[in-house]
Amino acid sequence: MRFDLIAQSLGLFAQGLVMTLELTIVPILMGVLIAVPCALALYRNVRIVSPALRAFCYLICGTPLMVQLLIVYFGLAQLDFIRTSWAWAILRDPWWCAVIAFSINAAAYWIALLSGAISETPRGQHEAAAALGLTRRQATWLVVLPATFLRILPQIGNEIVLVMHASALASVVTLQDLLGVARTFNVRHYLSLDGLVVAAILYIALTFTIVGVFARVERRYLAFLSPP
Amino acid sequence: MDTLSPYLPLLLHGTLVTIEVSVLSYVLALLIGIAGARARLRARSRLARWLLVVYTTLVRGIPDIAAILLIYVGSQQLANALTKLTGTGHVVVPPFLAGVVSVGVIYGAYLIETFRGAFLSIPKGQGEAAQALGLSRRTGFFLVILPQAIRQALPACLNYWQALLTSCAMVSVIGLDDVVRNGVDAGTATGQPIPFLCAALVFFLTITWLSGLLFGWLRRRFAIGGGRAV
Numbered sequence: 001m002r003f004d005l006i007a008q009s010l011g012l013f014a015q016g017l018v019m020t021l022e023l024t025i026v027p028i029l030m031g032v033l034i035a036v037p038c039a040l041a042l043y044r045n046v047r048i049v050s051p052a053l054r055a056f057c058y059l060i061c062g063t064p065l066m067v068q069l070l071i072v073y074f075g076l077a078q079l080d081f082i083r084t085s086w087a088w089a090i091l092r093d094p095w096w097c098a099v100i101a102f103s104i105n106a107a108a109y110w111i112a113l114l115s116g117a118i119s120e121t122p123r124g125q126h127e128a129a130a131a132l133g134l135t136r137r138q139a140t141w142l143v144v145l146p147a148t149f150l151r152i153l154p155q156i157g158n159e160i161v162l163v164m165h166a167s168a169l170a171s172v173v174t175l176q177d178l179l180g181v182a183r184t185f186n187v188r189h190y191l192s193l194d195g196l197v198v199a200a201i202l203y204i205a206l207t208f209t210i211v212g213v214f215a216r217v218e219r220r221y222l223a224f225l226s227p228p
Numbered sequence: 229m230d231t232l233s234p235y236l237p238l239l240l241h242g243t244l245v246t247i248e249v250s251v252l253s254y255v256l257a258l259l260i261g262i263a264g265a266r267a268r269l270r271a272r273s274r275l276a277r278w279l280l281v282v283y284t285t286l287v288r289g290i291p292d293i294a295a296i297l298l299i300y301v302g303s304q305q306l307a308n309a310l311t312k313l314t315g316t317g318h319v320v321v322p323p324f325l326a327g328v329v330s331v332g333v334i335y336g337a338y339l340i341e342t343f344r345g346a347f348l349s350i351p352k353g354q355g356e357a358a359q360a361l362g363l364s365r366r367t368g369f370f371l372v373i374l375p376q377a378i379r380q381a382l383p384a385c386l387n388y389w390q391a392l393l394t395s396c397a398m399v400s401v402i403g404l405d406d407v408v409r410n411g412v413d414a415g416t417a418t419g420q421p422i423p424f425l426c427a428a429l430v431f432f433l434t435i436t437w438l439s440g441l442l443f444g445w446l447r448r449r450f451a452i453g454g455g456r457a458v
Contacts, residue, residue, distance in 0.1 A: 060434035062390070064397030066408060067428050074421040168291035172401065179294050187354065192301045200298055206291030 005189050013198060016181030020096075020206070023177055026099050028160055030219035033105030035061055037198045038107070039114035040140065053111060060108035065166055073173045106163050113159065117152045118144060123136040153222060157214030161207055168203070178202055235414040239424065242410035243431050245419050249327050249406065250396040250435075254389055256332030256400035259338025262374070268344055280340065292395040295430040299330035300402040327399040335392045342388070346375065346380035380398075386443040393435060407431055 006013075041049050060068065080128050090096045094115050121144050129139035151154070171180035182199035186192055221224075232239075258416050287295065303326060305318045350373055358368030378385075400409035411428040415421025 058436075059433065063429050063432040064394035064408075066394070066397040067411075070408070071429070073424070074415060075425050078422050079415045080419055106418045120263060158254075162415060165291035169398070171293075172398075178292070179297075180375065183297075193298075193305055196294065197299045198302060200294055201292050203291055203294060204286065208288040 001194055005185075005191075006194060009185055012181050012185060013202065014019045014176040016176055016199070017202060018208075019170070019176060019180075020164065020167055020178040023098055023102060023170055023175075024160065024164040026217070027102035027167075028163050030103035031110045031163075033108035034103070035114055036109030036145070039118055039171075040109045042111065042115040043118045052181065057108045057112050060105055061112065065101065065105050066169055066172070068105060069169055069173060072101045073097040079109065094170075094174070094175050098170045098173060098175055102163065102166060105166065106159075109159060109162070113152060113155055114148065117148045120151070121147060133158065150221060153214070153218055157210060157218075160187070160214075161210050164206060164210065165203070231418050231420050232427065235267060235418070235424065236412075237244065238414055239427055240406060242276075242407035244398055245396075245404060246399075246406045246408075246431075247435075248332070249324070249331065249404065250393055250397055252328045253331035253396065254392055255336035256328065257339050257388070257392065258385075260332065261343045264336065264340035265343035265347055266344075266369075268340065269347055274416065282336040284340055287334050292331075292403060293398045295334050296327065296330045296395070296398060296402060299333065300326040303329075323403045326402055327404050330380025330402075331392060331395050331399070332383045334395065335388055338388050338391075339385070341378060342381050342384040342402055346377040349380050350376050375450065382443065382447050387445075389439055390436065393432060393439075397432070445458075 011155035013098075014208060023128040039054050046048075048129060052066065067142050072091070073094060076097075091100075125143055125147060134142065159161075160179035167177060168179040169181060174180070176184060177180045178199050187196075242268065264283075268277055271277050271280075290298070300321065300323065304321045307321055311317065315445050354376065355368060355370055359365075359374040363371065388431055396406070397408050400406050400412075405413075407428050411424040415424040418424075
């Protein structure tokens with residue numbers, strides 16, 4: 001291990017870490033934003049919309065994110081009506097391609113997770129909301145959704161780790177995320193292993209930070225589930 | 229279709245590579261999972277159990293694509309060091325082998341946890357009953373314990389097979405000419421990547437569909453005589 005070179009390049013790895021965080025946080029938030037209305041539609045069994053959403057989830061969860069990312073990155077550039085439209089300014093940038101592909105992928109997994117959890121809402125909560133005179137919209141936003149998110153708290157941590165790990169694919173489309181800078185570092189210094197080891201250590205640190213934070217959050221907010 | 233047809237042999241070769249890598253690595257992962265779970269529950273040495281915990285923790289912390297690169301590059305360096313030590317000629321680690329081993333090692337770690345849970349869910353009496361019938365430890369494990377553990381583990385096994393497939397789409401980063409790499413190459417050569425990438429998408433979707441059917445059949449098969457777990 002060339003610790004001297006690694007020490008010189010700490011700034012580079014920090015930049016990679018920042019991009020990995022960006023490519024985790026943005027798709028997670030976009031995914032939730034897309035998934036909440038979709039999961040509600042799935043739960044209410046809206047005609048045409050619900051089967052379409054189910055097909056969307058099957059398509060996205062049943063194919064590799066790698067291929068989805070390559071379709072956004074290489075594929076969309078083939079279509080002339082995209083290259084001549086305003087959207088090209090965005091789709092030309094690999095960062096946006098990655099964000100779009102990761103967000104769609106995260107949304108599909110969020111929809112599957114949320115719609116399952118929403119349908120497990122105890123009957124009594126709906127009845128209690130009705131008894132309090134809440135409208136259906138109020139019941140959804142004030143009772144059902146908060147309780148759902150609380151119930152899936154342990155899975156949310158897993159989901160964030162999965163998205164963070166998936167973000168390492170960004171290096172395939174030339175982005176300088178943590179894995180990207182590790183490979184750049186190796187190429188620049190004629191090394192093969194060192195950069196990867198540094199990236200791996202940082203990924204492990206990141207993973208167990210997320211796991212640790214969620215363990216604390218669970219202890220705090222799911223305290224009522226733990227035995228006295 | 230006209231763009232696709234000249235490149236069909238290339239795509240078919242790619243799909244074969246992807247199928248080979250995924251099936252072989254899944255078999256390896258299952259072997260690691262079952263053996264590792266047994267070792268974690270039964271190993272006397274504290275060191276062995278500790279090493280297993282380190283292994284599963286490391287794998288859970290590193291993205292698949294980084295782990296594949298790390299194992300490929302790491303094994304090559306190890307091979308270099310060994311050949312230098314023994315003075316034999318240069319050995320090149322074949323990317324195919326590295327791909328199979330790295331994906332197998334990654335998902336083996338997840339399956340250890342799955343099978344550990346499955347073994348723990350089987351009542352002690354089952355092992356004792358097998359012994360009372362005069363079965364050896366080995367026969368008892370393969371005929372009594374393992375089939376029941378598989379029944380418990382099947383849903384998780386399907387999930388990990390699905391995840392393993394998505395990881396197998398990344399083996400092109402270590403130079404394997406799988407369906408993804410060949411699709412991208414053909415797309416670049418023709419300037420029309422969409423048909424080729426969509427072909428890859430359809431290929432993976434078909435595998436997903438078929439494996440759903442296969443696992444459904446397996447679940448029914450292993451449920452025979454299950455009744456209620458006592």
